[in-house]
Amino acid sequence: MKLLLQDVLFTIPLYQLTFLTPLPKENTYFETISTTIPDQWFERPTLLLLDNDEECLKLSNKNVVNQLIQDSNLIxxxxxxxxxxxxxxxxxxxxxxxxxxxxxxxxxxxxxxLLEVKKQHHTFSRLSIELNGFMNKGIMKIAENLSAALETPFLFLDENNQLLWQIGSEEEIEKVLQWLQNAGHDKRKTTNPHTTLPEQNSVMRVDEPYEPYIMNIAGQVQLTLVTLANLKEWQRIILDKFIGLSALVFQTEEIIRAQREQMKEHFIYDLLYRKFESKKVLIKQARTWGWDLEKPHHLFVIDVALSDEWMMNLEWMDEIIVFLENHLSDLNDEIILFPFQDQIVVLLKDDENRNPSSRKSFVFEKAAMMEKELSSHWPGCQFHIGIGKWCQDSVNLNKSYQEAKMALQFGKVWLENDHVFHINDLGIFNLIMHLHKEILYDFCEEYLPSLIESDDKLGTEYLKTLKAYFQYQGNVNEVSEALYIHPNTLRNRLKKIEDMTGLYLHNNVDFLNLMVAVKIHYSMSF
Known part of the structure; x- marks a missing residue:
């Protein structure tokens, strides 16, 4: 009974095969199998199957090899x-x-x-094993091996016909690229992605030196593999097997990647909005993404006001994160960066023994350095950073996140000339802003209604004037300069405010109440 060597190879998972020499293009038949190397020539076409060290070592004996290469019955x-x-x-x-x-x-x-190969030829019962083997060994390693076995270059193209990966000699690759540029750029468009490789092959012109084959990934992404033209049927079948398994691997890896990203998003949400009941669980989950949250950390939030040019760049956040990672390479083991709700969250490890003042100075300096680097690289954008309190225990990072958001929100309102804000800079307002919004609204209504009404109807800018007055601590010259008005105009306006509210700015209690009301108003409006 005649059997095909190619049929034998079809029964073995592709990832388990290593082709040390090219395979013959024509069908190669054998009638018997030998598990030893004889002293004389084979009598019939024979496949040599060696599965022990002693027989394998004979292949390093030149006399034995000379005998084998002269034996016409060795297939x-x-x-x-x-x-x-x-x-x-x-x-x-x-x-x-x-x-x-x-x-x-x-x-x-x-x-x-091996003698039963005809009965196993097209079995799919080991598909799961093949897929797992492909993923473990790596598609490109298998592709390199198969390219050598079939004696054809492999070129992988993306959906836009851009070269992703190539296997083969420089001369071969150059010829294929020239063909793609001159005559092959439209071959992929005329190939039906739903046909099999043999069907695809039949529609190609016989005079073409190369053939593109579609790698359809879940019906959503199409890559192209370009090889030599006119492959034999068994070569196309093994190539079809490679392409099919590769597509499954890409699809599976994308599903796994998407699942990991989803898990990461859930973890980040829990980290920033909920308090983990177990620090052990938090640390273990964080290690999934290579994060070490066992040590104390600072947390700060980077907010970006994009320039008109950058508004169209959908990858802007990824670019910023990559930029920071490259420019903070000395902090790689101490810093964690990730996007969250159109902002960038930064975790900075700090387990040094510092007093509160020096700890604040440490994190403020790092944040200011980041803001300076970003603003220098993207001068058309505005960067602001809010810093929460230092977390000795990582389960409290959710609290630090809220503090950083608050520092960012109020800092942008009250410290307009600055770009980095620490929660401790809010002072007493850090406490006030934890009150219910209705209470804060009622407080503003008690002191500001006449001013708000006048500003809305007459454009008097009384609230803007008070805001500047409190920012510059009542310095008339600095306030008038900031508002671009004469000092006397400012004095008259302040007198009008006192008359309308019945409050006096030189009275400490009235000053404090009016300042709190104005700050609450602007913070809530923001």
């Missing part, structure tokens, strides 16, 4: 070994030059299994 050598097989270089070159098929299979095979 190929299949080495079944799970560990590396070393063949003397001169013996290996002889086998290669004489085009003896030499293949390694990682798993042991029996003679009886």
């Amino acid at each position: 190929g050598i299949l080495l079944c070994h799970q560990h590396e097989i070393l063949i003397q270089e001169d013996c290996f070159l002889l086998l290669r030059e004489c085009k003896v098929p030499l293949v390694i299979a990682e798993e042991p095979l029996s003679t009886s299994e």
